[in-house]
Amino acid sequence: MKQISRFSHFGELSDKDYFRIALSVDCVIFGFEDGELKVLVIKCNIKEYKGLWSLLGDLVKPDEDLDTASYRILKERTGLDDVYLEQVQTFGQVGRHPAGRVITTAYFSLVNIKDHQLKLSDNELHWHPVNEIAEMAFDHMEILKGCLERLREKVIDHPVVFNLLPKKFSLRELQSLYEAILNIKLDRRNFRKKFFMMDWLIDLEELEEDVPHRPGKLYKFNQAKFGRKTKKVS
Amino acid sequence: MKQISRFSHFGELSDKDYFRIALSVDCVIFGFEDGELKVLVIKCNIKEYKGLWSLLGDLVKPDEDLDTASYRILKERTGLDDVYLEQVQTFGQVGRHPAGRVITTAYFSLVNIKDHQLKLSDNELHWHPVNEIAEMAFDHMEILKGCLERLREKVIDHPVVFNLLPKKFSLRELQSLYEAILNIKLDRRNFRKKFFMMDWLIDLEELEEDVPHRPGKLYKFNQAKFGRKTKKVS
DNA sequence: TTCAAATGTGTATTTTTAACACATTATTAC
DNA sequence: GTAATAATGTGTTAAAAATACACATTTGAA
Incomplete structure (x- = not known):
């Protein structure tokens, strides 16, 4: 209760209000190819999840907004600027990342695969059919499912799918x-x-x-x- | 790009992957009384927002899940256990909190006001009609609006309003x-x-x-x- | 020239949603 | 106890939206 009060009512955050926590964003980047919905994934190299697919994400920088961070990832990974991006959910389970306490905010985005084919080849990036993924690293399967569900709700009322097409x-x-x-x-x-x-x-x-x-x-x-x-x- | 790689692929987080960031949850606690939708708020005492209403929130603890933290706040503030709670959105604007970098995940919850009237009196808590709030501390107005919008979408298809009634x-x-x-x-x-x-x-x-x-x-x-x-x- | 495969088009049916009025019951005031 | 008040309880009709459904046309390929 003391901590609540300090936090809600009084001035600066004290040292013990901080702890070793890292904040990341993960992007579920959807694409459409060969009649299939696909998601951009990368092979995971950390030992706990060796060989599994993982989503594209990165730590948020100290002076960076969440939305900005996810735009940055998209830009870095796909070369695309003007993409549809929507925040979906934040995953903060204590044990979700083996490296420590990492909280991640999930975004989904919609891109036209054809627009950035070139950037893919020299990378370990891969467009994988959403329906054919059964397992992923970390809690990324859960994140993917959450984002897919949100996408499904979204397309019913909102004209967003055009971002997936030429x-x-x-x-x-x-x-x-x-x-x-x-x-x-x-x-x-x-x-x-x-x-x-x-x-x-x-x-x-x-x-x-x-x-x-x-x-x-x-x-x-x-x-x-x-x-x-x-x-x-x- | 190096940072992405380290984070996504290799072992532990290094010191510079952390920064002084605090993580909080804020609860938009809805109630229903006198034919009005109300929200549980508290007077804000920090100088920047003196006298304005703010939502109920607290820092997340190092070993605490996000959902757990929001349940804890609800329990502490309303005494209620078995409440409806749904994560809505995470707000991470760099300058959103004057005390430092604080990222907050917003939840809305639905409680029956009558169930915990007793706990209110000795506190600065207050049930305020949602329609009559025009300004709040921090970005809490934005949070409230986001949660209200989510609630409106929710009640159309899902039987959740019963949590607000006896x-x-x-x-x-x-x-x-x-x-x-x-x-x-x-x-x-x-x-x-x-x-x-x-x-x-x-x-x-x-x-x-x-x-x-x-x-x-x-x-x-x-x-x-x-x-x-x-x-x-x- | 023929075949295969996809385009383009309209109507009937069903389901869902929206609009709408009056008799009934309990309480309150006289 | 009688009348006035105020809310409950109940069905039908019309409009709109969603669904089911079949055939002629056009182009490319064989």
Whole structure:
């Protein structure tokens, strides 16, 4: 109770208010490729979790905001600037990291895989199908699940999936993306009807190329209608 | 980049991976009284925010999980054990706390005000109508807004509001609670119909007492249908 | 030229949500 | 005890949203 009082009411933090704690952010970076939802992971080298996949994360710096830290990681890892990023949950279990007390705040982000293919090769980074991951290092499986669930809730009401697609895309690609995220089959006619009604799409009057079948029309996201990408749409 | 590698891949955290950071949790404790949604606040005594309301929070202990810390605060402040608690968001802006770098994880909780009236008197705690708070200490206004928004989303699909009511309640009380949370008027007939359809309620075959009008039937929450209070219902 | 595969399109049905009014019951005031 | 007050309790109709469903068209490939 004394500690509460000191903390809530009176001046500076005293030495014993601090302890050896590290703060990190972990990014669940989603991508979409070959009809599958994928997540960017890296092989874990610490002995406790040798060989398992882990998420991309880093310690937060003393003078760095949480959001800034996660943007930094994304930039460093994917080279991408203008990505969708959303804080999901903070994981603070005492024993979650073998190296000590590390609290991590999880973010999910949505990127178009094609936009940064080049950066991947010389690295141990890897796009892994979300559905095919059963085990990860640390509590990263739990983090991944939490972020996936949040993504699923999000896409139902909010136009965020466009961050996973190239600028121009067909309705088939869009539908297949929703099916991959939600893990369900959708009716093509109802899907199209709904999207046209919502007015989220702009018809580019162009056709797909290099597809082994009748090409579909290409669309782009009606961004003007929603303002900044990362802003929540009500 | 070196720091990323050390952190992600190799053994122990080195000294420079730590910095003077304090971790806290803040609880937005909601209650319902006199037809209003209220939040439990305390007068802030630090000079920068003298006289403003602040949320109830405390530093997390070195060996304490985040969830445990927020339960502890609730227990200390309200005397209540079995409360609904949900993590909402972590606030880590560099300058958010005048005493130093303090990162806080916000939780909201739902309690029945009547259950712990006694504990309040000798304290500076105060139940304040949510709608009448315009300014708070620190970034607590932002935290409150975030939690309120989360609560609003939550109550639409999930049976959590019962935590704000006494064991026995009338449909009028229940509806008035929804109206207070969502800040809208609801149609009484549709409201009742919906609740009976959802099968969330058990008719206690009792009537209200001490009401200055025709008493309504009393109900209790159909808890058996949903398992643990704090568990998410899909 | 034919085949395969995906595009593009509309209607009927069901379900959900929203709007809406009056008789009944208990309390209170006279 | 009678009348006034105030809230309870109850169904139907209309509108909107979600779902189910089939066939002709276009292009690429064989």
